[in-house]
Amino acid sequence: MIVHARISALNESRWYEYGARFALGGMTTLIAGVISDRFGPETGGLFLAFPAIFCASATLIETHERKRKKEHGVDGYRRGTDAAALDASGAALGGIGLAGFGLIVWLLAPDHSLMSFVIASVTWVVISIASWRLHQKFRHSGK
Amino acid sequence: MDYALRFLAGGLMVTAFAILGDVLRPKSFAGLFGAAPSVAVATLSLALFKQGGIYVSVEGRSMMIGALALAIYSVVVCQLLMRLRASAIMATVSALAVWFALSLGFKQLLIG
Secondary structure, three states, rough: OOOOEEEHHHHHHHHHHHHHHHHHHHHHHHHHHHHHHHHHHHHHHHHHOOOHHHHHHHHHHHHHEEEEEEOOOOOOOOHHHHHHHHHHHHHHHHHHHHHHHHHHHHOOOOOHHHHHHHHHHHHHHHHHHHHHHHHHHHHHHHH | HHHHHHHHHHHHHHHHHHHHHHEEEEEHHHHHHOOOOHHHHHHHHHHHHOOOOOEEEEEEEEHHHHHHHHHHHHHHHHHHHHHHOOHHHHHHHHHHHHHHHHHHHHHHHHHH
């Protein structure tokens, strides 16, 4: 399956949906910082991988998919749920990449502070894409 | 001021990754961005300038545990959606209990 960008998908989202994600992202970052200040970085660090944004994204994907099907006169409940499930399977693979990001920061941050972020970000991209491709390969070979 | 900066940085990073996730296809690939390091980059960058590399390193170690919990959480959400046909809001919110249990449990077990 070829990865591509569909710019017209941006028209499906309303401005307030981006506003909600901005607010949710801001709040999650704020709360993660407050928890780190209050309970220490050992506990605060956990919340850098808190799935708040994923909750919002999955719900929006489901809503958009159902709306699209409804416009074609079809009940889109099942299609909306399937779309959200696909998003969740991707997030599971991205979570593995995120663990790689954390590992690099853990190992490199004391000596190579800023560079560790660059290497960690590249690690996230590489692990996420590699695990997605592997998942696709096994899914299609299993059919 | 510090909190306002955190809010702004986190909001901007999350929105940027959300836009990427919206335009990319197929949907399973776009889903990768649901676990993008948006909150992490914003928080760790600010922590680096305020508290230094050692502090950031400790946060990174815990983040690794939280991320593995996120991966398992996402699998649970996927199963709730596919097998029980739960709505997205019901599946993602109810499975948060799994994320809390796993991340806090693993943290207690591995770090103390």
